[in-house]
Amino acid sequence: MKKIAFLIMNMENKGGTERVTSMIANALSDKYQIFIFSCQKGEKPHFHVDERVSIESLHGEQIQNTVLRKVKVYxxxxxxxxKYEIDIIVAVDVALYLYLYPLQLSKKCKCIAWEHFNYFISPNRMVKFGRKLAAKHADCVVVLGKNDMQNYQQNLSKIKRIEYIYNPVAVETTGQIDVNSKQIMAAGRLEDQKGFDLLIDAWNLIEQDCPEWHLDIFGEGSKRGNLEQKIKDLGLSRVFLKGYANNIAEKLQKSSVFVLSSRYEGFVLVLIEAQANGLPCVSFDCKEGPAEIIKDNKNGFLVKNGDVSEFAIKLKRVLMDDRLRERFARHAKDDLARFDIANVKTKWQKLIESL
Structure with missing residues (x-):
């Protein structure tokens, strides 16, 4: 039985990266011996981890000095x-591949770099450097979609091997949602990336025209105060910052429309969850992801990235037209099989067996 390890920054975080890692690790645990190595903390994961999966911390949080911390983690x-004779290590983020590179040079194990941003987004220099190093040396770079694989191929001259594997979505749906609940939902961290300031600007243009509707934004982050002040300054009465939600699926099932206002994305897990629950969607066509999920004017609207006025127009159309919402809802679940956990698991297994 092959031994596979996932290297992640902090398995105790509540983000999409940790959620997807737990899903993949759980799915593969019936065929492989799975380990999760968390650079910091991680022994009390927020998301469910199968009892067959071993989680161990590398205790990076114990060292304050950045350089010494990295040495300790490595x-x-x-x-x-x-110790565990690991066959393959998956770096959950291309920046973490920097820890794997020395192991790969010494041929201790096979190494995979799992990209969680789109190619054009580098939150820091470590991501940018790790991306180029992984492309050249990793046994495989796994990206989140076809578009991003093409971005790699068009912008990097040396790529050892690259594959795209969608992130999985596993949600329990209650059947057809109520497209007349008059609730619009958005979800994500309250940070610049998610563009909730743009969403509030768009809502400001149509709130008076849609008196029965309200907008709920789920999530927490450093921009909460800014967004609260913006709502107050604009005098909006039906947009609410609802805080962190433990059960996103439950919130989706009580909504009629889902909106995505991100300036950029890696893989929009919550957008797929919205479609899996039959929700019509309005989204900015940001890099990278929404265009692989939303078919414009079939199961939702794609709007030019950052065009607040057009976003408001398209959202108003969806809110004011019952038949349009119902049509989008009927097609929301089309072509979602590619995100099913069983299909995603199969692609990961094929990759693992090929190394």
Missing amino acids: RELANKAK
């Missing part, structure tokens, strides 16, 4: 890779 990782 040594802990190398020791565990040797």
Whole structure:
């Protein structure tokens, strides 16, 4: 039985990366011996992890000095890779591939770099450097969609191997949602990336024209205060910052429309969850992801990235037209099989067996 390890920054975080990692690790645990190595903390994961999956912390949080912390994490990782005779390590983020590179040079194990941003987004220099290094040396770089694979191929001259594997979505639906609940939903971290300031600007243009509707934004983040002030300054009465939601699927099932206002994305998990629940969607056509999920004017609207006025126009059309919402809802679940956990698991297995 092959031994597969996932290297992640902090498995105790509540983000999409941790959620997807737990899903993939759980799915693969019936065929492989799975480990999750968390650079910091991680032994009390927020998301469910199968009892067959071993989680161990590399205790990076114990060291304050940045350089010494990285040295400690690498040594802990190398020791565990040797102790457990790991066959393949998956870096959950191309920046973490920097820890894998020395192991790969010494041929201790096979290494996969799993991209979680789109190619054009580099939150820091480590991501940008890790991306180029992984493309050249990793046994495989896994990206989140066809478009991003093409971005890699068009912008990097040396790529050892690249595959795209969609992130999985596993949601329990209650059947057809109520497209007349008059609730619009958005969800994500309250940060610049998610563009909730743009969404509020768009809502400001149509709130008076849609008196029965309200907008609920789920999530927390550093921009809460800014967004609260913006809502107050604009005098909006039917947009609410609802805070973090433990059960997004439950919130989706009580909504009629889902909106995505991000300036950029890697893989929009919540957008697929919305479609899996039969929700019509309005989204900016940001890089990268929404265009692989929304078919414009079939199951939702794609709007030129950052065009607040057009976003408001398209959202108003959806809110004011019952038949349009119903048509979008009927097609929302089309072509979602590619995101099913069983299909995603099969692609990961094929990759693992090919190394």
